[in-house]
Amino acid sequence: MTALDERLARALEDEPPLGDAVEAVFHRAGQLRRRRIRALLLAGLIAVVLVAALGYGLISVLLPAAAGEPAPGRPPGPAVDPVAVVLAEVADLTVVRHPAGAGWRQYTAVDRAGNPRGVIEVAVYAAPGGLCLPVLADRKACALAEAAGDIEYVRYRFDEVDAQVNEVIARRPRDGRTVAVMASGERGTGDAEAGRPALTGSQTAAAATDPRVLDAFGATESCNDKPSICPALRVEVPAAG
């Protein structure tokens, strides 16, 4: 042993007792382990969040339509037309709206097989004082109206050589709003079956008495006294009484 070794050993003779140092070491090791586990879990969580955010970002950039947003530069889709919705619901058809005017709308219909099913025209009127809807056999007589909810209506059917027409005039007594729905089959096909209208009589009635159809038109829209710009109905809505 060198002189330095001996001097170092003597300097350590005043060593205090160890106490519970060993227990303290294991306690601290347990704390360290728990800290490491927490750090590991936190790092994993951060990694998951980063991956999810990155994935969402990539999907948003590469597939904007998948994220529910229209692609930049793509025009927005057409506004939902409640009348078209009702027509498609009652007859399981594809209807296409065509330009019309204030107080009326016009649609062409195609069935599931892709066959054209003629034209559907819808026009609204104001008849607050009531209506006398004619009987086909006697135009001067008032027809007895049927009722669907708070809407009363009269159905008409016209059979031609190769086409048929179903028309329903419906009125809501509460406010006098009246709607005429006329479904005309394709003309000139030479085949009565091909000339069937897009809507049957009951489907036409269902569409005409659906409140969504009346409510789809603005309060000021009306075909009263505008026969030149509104559809030519087989049974005209008479002047309000």
Add this chain to the structure above:
Amino acid sequence: MGDDDTGLLDFVATRYPQLRRSAFLMCGDWAAAGEVVREVLARVVADLRRDEFEDPGGFAYAELMAAFPLKHKRREHVFVAPPEAPGGHDPTETILLLDALQKLAPRCRAVLVLRHWDGLPVTEVADVLNLTDERVEAYDAAGCRALESLLGDPVSS
């Protein structure tokens, strides 16, 4: 503490006193030495549970020496003699020695402690301090000369 910790318990109980003495020679403060060694051994225990290394003793020495600043600090150390020195030795000698050690460069002090107190061979000291064998021998010789100069006595045999 579970049964699996029995080996770790033996390791800590055996190593703690020796490491605390080495730490005391490095810093001259028993409380600070105990704190550093508890922290180092806690890391060793946590890593040993994961079987992270084969030489926990060497790792403990390396961690212990790394816990002390490698650069020399310009700071006064005031060592106070214990009220009653057991063993009948002069407490002034201890104070002078600790003071002289503190005046050495930290690496030089570490080499002296590891070589002359812990009795580690040059190669092991080199591994612990991440030095070459030649640097360890140079630090050892320089440290002894400096101590002789500071204490006024020969410290090497």
